[in-house]
Amino acid sequence: MTNSTQQAAAPALAALQPIDSVTITTLVDNSVDVFLPNQGPALRVGLGSPAPARPPTRFMLEGASNGSLRAEHGFSALLTFERDGATHRVLFDMGTTPDGMVENMRRLELAPKDAEAIVFSHGHFDHTSGMEGFYREVGRGGLPVIIHPDFWNRRRVVFEGREPAEIPTTSRAALRGAGFEIVEERQPSFLFAGSLLVTGEVDRTSGFEPGFPPQQAFKDGAWQPDPLVLDDQALVLNVKDRGLVVITGCGHAGIVNITRYAQKLTGVRQIYAVIGGFHLGGPVFEAIIPPTVAALQELAPQVIVPAHCTGWRAQQTLAAALPDAFIPNSVGTSFVLGGE
Secondary structure, three states: OOHHHOOOEOOOOOOOOOEOEEEEEEEEOOOOOOOOOOEOOEEOOOOOOOOOOOOEOOOOOOOEOOOOOOOOOOOEEEEEEEEOOEEEEEEEOOOOOOOHHHHHHHHOOOOHHHOOEEEOOOOOHHHOOOHHHHHHHHOOOOOEEEEOHHHHOOEEEOOOOOOOEEEOOOOHHHHHHOOOEEEEOOOOEEEOOOOEEEOOOOOOOOOOOOOOOOEEEEEOOEEEEOOOOOOOOOEEEEEOOOEEEEEEOOOOOOHHHHHHHHHHHHOOOOEEEEEEEOOOOOHHHHOOHHHHHHHHHHHOOOEEEEEHHHOHHHHHHHHHHOOOOEOOOOOOOEEEEEOO
16 A cells, blocks of 8 residues: 555544545435535536537437436545645545446546545445446556455345345455455554544444344355444544534444544544435334434534435435535535635
8 A cells, every 4th residue: 555545543532634625526326416506515517517528319409418427326426635735535435337437527527547545335336336437447456445344245135025135246356356455444544644534343322223134144154134234434534623524325334323433533523514325215214314313413514415325204304404504415516625
């Protein structure tokens, strides 16, 4: 691993260094809405932009249609942050399809090769499958890929009345064979000289966030319950004079657990922004929407962006409970946090 991304195990209170600003650009999410206006720190991609993306078609008089960013059931974000005049870029998750993330980056005029590290929130395919397109685009490995050891678990989901459905699993051999530097860590760790914190395995303290109860893992030759999704990890930044920014993939560890753990690790109480999947959609999870929202009200983030697997009921409830903080997400949105 390069010196700029060298990791170090975090103590009970991690000395997370303040950064000047961060821009979080949504590369993959479940929806795209070209009519959403700019809102606070959220800068939108509007109708027909970016201009270079005009796919040809014989059925339009102009011979081309307006380009559109792709939405898919998955998540990916590009973090671009600044500290003391230095700029760093990290890819967090890669979406569901091999080409969705890189195609959106092309249309947003972002360069995959500029990423200095890759962090995966967990091993589910809707966060990892874009590695194929990324590798084809950059034509090389070499980057550090930061994961939890359970990332490789072979898994399936079991719902009552349905046949078990196995979840596609990332190939360790393929990643290594492509030249990526795999870094497995259960504990919290730093990137970029203490500027970015990867939580590692999250403490489960809320008492009401169940993980992912339908999940099983294949271990010791048999399928076994695996509800906790222990590989679920988040990213944390400390924006100077603003507080913590917490970015989640699915939030299987529980968005309340994750945010409280970020406070515990860093000793910083103020929550500036919480962005990503909160996994509150569907009947298994909708029962915990009320205590989750109540706890988030107590945490009082200035910006809250429930994305991906949060679910529409939870989004509506959060919008009503935290109207000044709530911002809907859309593919292509950039959240500019901190700075002047």
